[in-house]
Amino acid sequence: xxxxxxxxPDHLTGDAQPLEVGILLYEGxxxxxxxGPYTTFALAGMKVHLVAETLDPVVSxxxxxxxxxxxxxxxxxxxxxxLFVPGGGMVYKPMLDPATIAWxxxxxxxxxxxxxxxxxxxxxxxxxxxxxxxxxxxxASRDQLARLGVEVSTERVCIDRNRFSGGGxxxxxxxxxxxxxxxxxxxxxxxxxxxxxxDPEPPFNAGSPESAGPEIVALRTRFMAEPDTALRxxxxxxxxxxxxxxxxxxSDENADPAAGIVND
Amino acid sequence: xxxxxxxxPDHLTGDAQPLEVGILLYEGxxxxxxxGPYTTFALAGMKVHLVAETLDPVVSxxxxxxxxxxxxxxxxxxxxxxLFVPGGGMVYKPMLDPATIAWxxxxxxxxxxxxxxxxxxxxxxxxxxxxxxxxxxxxASRDQLARLGVEVSTERVCIDRNRFSGGGxxxxxxxxxxxxxxxxxxxxxxxxxxxxxxDPEPPFNAGSPESAGPEIVALRTRFMAEPDTALRxxxxxxxxxxxxxxxxxxSDENADPAAGIVND
Numbered sequence: 237x238x239x240x241x242x243x244x245p246d247h248l249t250g251d252a253q254p255l256e257v258g259i260l261l262y263e264g265x266x267x268x269x270x271x272g273p274y275t276t277f278a279l280a281g282m283k284v285h286l287v288a289e290t291l292d293p294v295v296s297x298x299x300x301x302x303x304x305x306x307x308x309x310x311x312x313x314x315x316x317x318x319l320f321v322p323g324g325g326m327v328y329k330p331m332l333d334p335a336t337i338a339w340x341x342x343x344x345x346x347x348x349x350x351x352x353x354x355x356x357x358x359x360x361x362x363x364x365x366x367x368x369x370x371x372x373x374x375x376a377s378r379d380q381l382a383r384l385g386v387e388v389s390t391e392r393v394c395i396d397r398n399r400f401s402g403g404g405x406x407x408x409x410x411x412x413x414x415x416x417x418x419x420x421x422x423x424x425x426x427x428x429x430x431x432x433x434x435d436p437e438p439p440f441n442a443g444s445p446e447s448a449g450p451e452i453v454a455l456r457t458r459f460m461a462e463p464d465t466a467l468r469x470x471x472x473x474x475x476x477x478x479x480x481x482x483x484x485x486x487s488d489e490n491a492d493p494a495a496g497i498v499n500d
Numbered sequence: 501x502x503x504x505x506x507x508x509p510d511h512l513t514g515d516a517q518p519l520e521v522g523i524l525l526y527e528g529x530x531x532x533x534x535x536g537p538y539t540t541f542a543l544a545g546m547k548v549h550l551v552a553e554t555l556d557p558v559v560s561x562x563x564x565x566x567x568x569x570x571x572x573x574x575x576x577x578x579x580x581x582x583l584f585v586p587g588g589g590m591v592y593k594p595m596l597d598p599a600t601i602a603w604x605x606x607x608x609x610x611x612x613x614x615x616x617x618x619x620x621x622x623x624x625x626x627x628x629x630x631x632x633x634x635x636x637x638x639x640a641s642r643d644q645l646a647r648l649g650v651e652v653s654t655e656r657v658c659i660d661r662n663r664f665s666g667g668g669x670x671x672x673x674x675x676x677x678x679x680x681x682x683x684x685x686x687x688x689x690x691x692x693x694x695x696x697x698x699d700p701e702p703p704f705n706a707g708s709p710e711s712a713g714p715e716i717v718a719l720r721t722r723f724m725a726e727p728d729t730a731l732r733x734x735x736x737x738x739x740x741x742x743x744x745x746x747x748x749x750x751s752d753e754n755a756d757p758a759a760g761i762v763n764d
Binding site: 245248266267268271272274275278279284286293298300301302303304306354374375392393403404405406407409410413414417422423425426427429430431432433434435436437438439440442443444445447448451452453455456459460 | 509512530531532535536538539542543548550557562564565566567568570618638639656657667668669670671673674677678681686687689690691693694695696697698699700701702703704706707708709711712715716717719720723724
């Protein structure tokens with residue numbers, strides 16, 4: 237990729253070639269995981285593709301939001317500037333879907349930036365795209381990402397070479413602005429931030445397990461037990477597949493869920 | 501509405517009647533305006549309806565995101581707990597659409613809470629639902645909301661009796677958590693905030709005209725000239741309609757765009 241930071245905002249007038257972004261759209265994604273970064277990219281003048289195996293509309297994890305893909309795995313541009321995977325309550329589905337994993341591995345081989353937020357990095361890890369990288373994820377998914385051999389960061393936005401990642405759901409906005417700044421320059425990011433009026437004033441202080449406290453954390457554990465179990469099982473399945481196809485089986489660090497997590 | 505704050509989280513298990521939310525879904529909405537509040541409502545266990553005149557998928561203002569309505573104006577529950585209107589680059593369309601205005605006036609007559617973010621309040625104002633109320637909106641739309649006779653607040657989230665409103669785009673997350681706290685209790689809001697990991701760390705300080713500075717504000721003025729003009733024209737049209745149907749024509753304060761804006 238040539239340096240695009242010098243000629244922005246020509247991307248908004250069509251006078252510069254837009255960056256091509258491919259976002260994986262899958263059944264059971266979290267809509268806000270997708271729409272936060274999408275908005276920062278689109279406002280900065282990037283061309284964003286919502287990519288799925290077919291053009292059939294895709295339902296979010298709460299069952300209430302149905303979003304249409306804009307292109308398919310086959311028709312998506314061969315060469316993406318940015319590959320992005322949102323998280324979701326059913327992230328285990330793309331993790332275990334051979335067509336999705338093959339598409340990510342293919343586009344990931346040439347994309348300039350390989351990115352994800354929330355538990356989306358689990359899908360990139362299943363596709364073998366995070367080996368040897370430090371990566372952020374939703375606080376509740378850190379132990380599972382570590383099981384896949386990824387060095388887990390507790391940062392809200394983590395940059396390791398061309399891997400950009402973010403924490404849970406709303407971290408996608410901070411992540412998106414960071415990606416925009418690195419690819420199109422700080423002016424583009426500040427423009428997007430102003431248009432989005434991103435000057436947050438959370439009415440409560442409960443955005444982390446520490447600030448929310450044990451009662452609220454216990455409620456999350458109770459009401460997310462089903463997707464949490466499905467994710468654990470999917471990670472086990474990926475590890476079994478790796479062991480079956482490798483002469484050096486990957487050890488499962490599940491016995492110590494905190495292994496591999498680096499506090500930043 | 502009975503006090504729902506005491507029996508939450510029974511809404512998450514189906515043991516309590518969920519609050520019914522009606523979100524106006526219209527061509528040219530801003531997807532993040534909609535998905536931020538949607539996510540807070542859905543996480544707290546509310547039943548959220550995406551409502552349009554027909555079930556045809558609806559395209560966002562940047563043309564890249566297509567979302568399916570879940571119900572129609574006719575089939576939406578008669579009695580809504582929360583009526584919500586997101587903003588959008590083509591907000592002038594619902595403002596000038598008789599079927600939309602009629603539906604908002606109808607459901608607004610009985611809804612417990614009448615709410616909007618970004619430039620969404622312009623649609624509520626066009627439907628006559630904000631007369632005599634203090635209301636927040638996107639910073640760039642304040643002058644136009646004031647022209648419709650609404651007392652404009654510069655708060656990020658504004659509460660005036662049962663009218664809840666928020667500033668631009670991302671303010672919808674702060675707004676949504678505030679609505680959840682008022683309807684289902686602070687515990688429900690803190691639960692949603694933790695699941696969304698809403699612990700924002702904006703990488704830049706550019707979320708307001710003051711912090712972004714004149715160069716970035718000028719870029720927004722340049723690249724949003726078309727929707728800004730369309731919105732001004734729509735407000736003029738609403739004022740002309742009011743004048744034509746009223747024996748006391750509403751004066752147009754366009755000559756002084758800052759009239760009616762209260763700095764909080």
